[in-house]
Amino acid sequence: MSAGEDIPEAYAAPIAALAEEMARHGRARAAPVREVMALLGDRWTTLLLIVLSIGPWRHAALRRAVARLSAEQKISQRMLTLKLRALERDGFVLRSISGDVPPRVAYALTPLGEGLAGQARGVVDWVNAQAEAIHAARAVFDAAEGD
Amino acid sequence: MSAGEDIPEAYAAPIAALAEEMARHGRARAAPVREVMALLGDRWTTLLLIVLSIGPWRHAALRRAVARLSAEQKISQRMLTLKLRALERDGFVLRSISGDVPPRVAYALTPLGEGLAGQARGVVDWVNAQAEAIHAARAVFDAAEGD
DNA sequence: CAGCATCCTCGGCGATACTG
DNA sequence: CAGTATCGCCGAGGATGCTG
Numbered sequence: 001m002s003a004g005e006d007i008p009e010a011y012a013a014p015i016a017a018l019a020e021e022m023a024r025h026g027r028a029r030a031a032p033v034r035e036v037m038a039l040l041g042d043r044w045t046t047l048l049l050i051v052l053s054i055g056p057w058r059h060a061a062l063r064r065a066v067a068r069l070s071a072e073q074k075i076s077q078r079m080l081t082l083k084l085r086a087l088e089r090d091g092f093v094l095r096s097i098s099g100d101v102p103p104r105v106a107y108a109l110t111p112l113g114e115g116l117a118g119q120a121r122g123v124v125d126w127v128n129a130q131a132e133a134i135h136a137a138r139a140v141f142d143a144a145e146g147d
Numbered sequence: 148m149s150a151g152e153d154i155p156e157a158y159a160a161p162i163a164a165l166a167e168e169m170a171r172h173g174r175a176r177a178a179p180v181r182e183v184m185a186l187l188g189d190r191w192t193t194l195l196l197i198v199l200s201i202g203p204w205r206h207a208a209l210r211r212a213v214a215r216l217s218a219e220q221k222i223s224q225r226m227l228t229l230k231l232r233a234l235e236r237d238g239f240v241l242r243s244i245s246g247d248v249p250p251r252v253a254y255a256l257t258p259l260g261e262g263l264a265g266q267a268r269g270v271v272d273w274v275n276a277q278a279e280a281i282h283a284a285r286a287v288f289d290a291a292e293g294d
Numbered sequence: 295c296a297g298c299a300t301c302c303t304c305g306g307c308g309a310t311a312c313t314g
Numbered sequence: 315c316a317g318t319a320t321c322g323c324c325g326a327g328g329a330t331g332c333t334g
Contacts, residue, residue, distance in 0.1 A: 007212050014201045019215050021275070031218060032275040033194045039274065041188045043327075047180045054161045059296055065154050068166050071178055076328050081297060091284025101334050102295040112280055119273050123266045127186070128168070128179040133259055137238025190307075206316055223308050228317060248314055249315040 039090070039116075044075050044083050046120045049109075052093065053117040056108035092116050186237070186263075191222050191230050193267045196256075199240065200264040203255035239263050 007015060022031040040046050044066070051057070051065050059080065067074045075083075084107055087093040092113030098104045109117060127134070154162060169178040187193050191213070198204070198212050206227065214221045222230075231254055234240040239260030245251045256264060274281070 007208055007215070011201055011204075011208075011212065015198070015212050015215055018197070022216060031216065032271050032278065033197070033216070034218075035278070035281075036193060036271050036274050037188075037190060040270070041184075041190070041193075043184060043188070046183065046188075050165070050180070051162070054158055057158075061154055061158075065158065065162050068154070068162055069169060069178060069180070071181070077296080078298085078329085079327060082327090089285055089288040090281045091288075097296090099295090103297085103334080105296060112277060112284070115273065115277065119270045123187070123270060124179050124183050126262065126266050127183050130259060130262065131179065131182070134182075134237045137259070138236055141236040141238075224316080225309090225318085226307060229307090244316090246315090250314085250317085252316060 039086075040120060042083070044070075044079060045087070046124065048080075048083055048087070049092075049113070049117040049120045050124065052107065052109050053114060053121070056106050059105050059107070062107060087113065186233075187267065189230070191217075191226060192234070193271065195227075195230055195234070196239070196260070196264040196267045197271065199254065199256050200261065200268070203253050206252050206254070209254060234260065 022033065040049075047066055047069055048062075051062065051069065054065075057065065059077070063075060063077060063080055066080070084093055084095070088095050091110055094108050094110050094113075096106050096108070098106075169180065194213055194216055195209075198209065198216065201212075204212065206224075210222060210224060210227055213227070231240055231242070235242050238257055241255050241257050241260075243253050243255070245253075
């Protein structure tokens, strides 16, 4: 039952608090960080959310818009469908179909999804704003190791 | 040179603006979203940043603290070193050594790193706050597909 | 046009053993 | 104790072809 064996005394409390906060939701295994990673920790979802925050999209157009923002690299339609499904499942995206064949599908953010998109934008904008500092640090580091 | 062929007229402008904003830093290939993903889009970095925001850590203790917060699953020391190096390279983490053998290494966030950790906390906290809504939506979705 | 099934590639990550 | 080297696994993700 020993809590955090070699964790410094002073850090035990905040760590325990975090651990409890993370265990509160879900059944033990589902730490929020994990959920965030499962949500945004992949190659496309963040970008997808940002594009979706512009407005509702049809599948094909969405694919092209994403390509424009990812150095012209296209997301495979398999992945697009997969990621959209995941977002739909968690209540971030609403999928509406009109017409049977050919199907006419539209994707739009729900209010919840707009909240998540806002968070994503926040992080991206922050990184964007710090880009110079980051690249400067990187240059220093790379120069130092190669001497 | 046709910009975004089948992208809806009304969306062309915001997409172009985003594209330009993303191309501003780095040399074309480095879209901020990409950088964010390369930074936070892996299994450990976000969690690492949050733990580091508590204070400076020694390597071994940090490993144990991370384990506490990830459902007791340990990060391999190889990955810990790798991720810390990446964060150090970009100026988010400062690594200080005292003593040769055995080495005594301490890791701490730089001011820049604290900014990034704050962003990470923001997203995690938001997801945490919306956990109920997310799980509810997920339950509805799962129930609907299995009928 | 949107989606699913299939097959395959590739790199993130873990396990282990070894150095200073 | 911190770091590196080597090996091997596994799953995210790409390509293609077929259906409604």
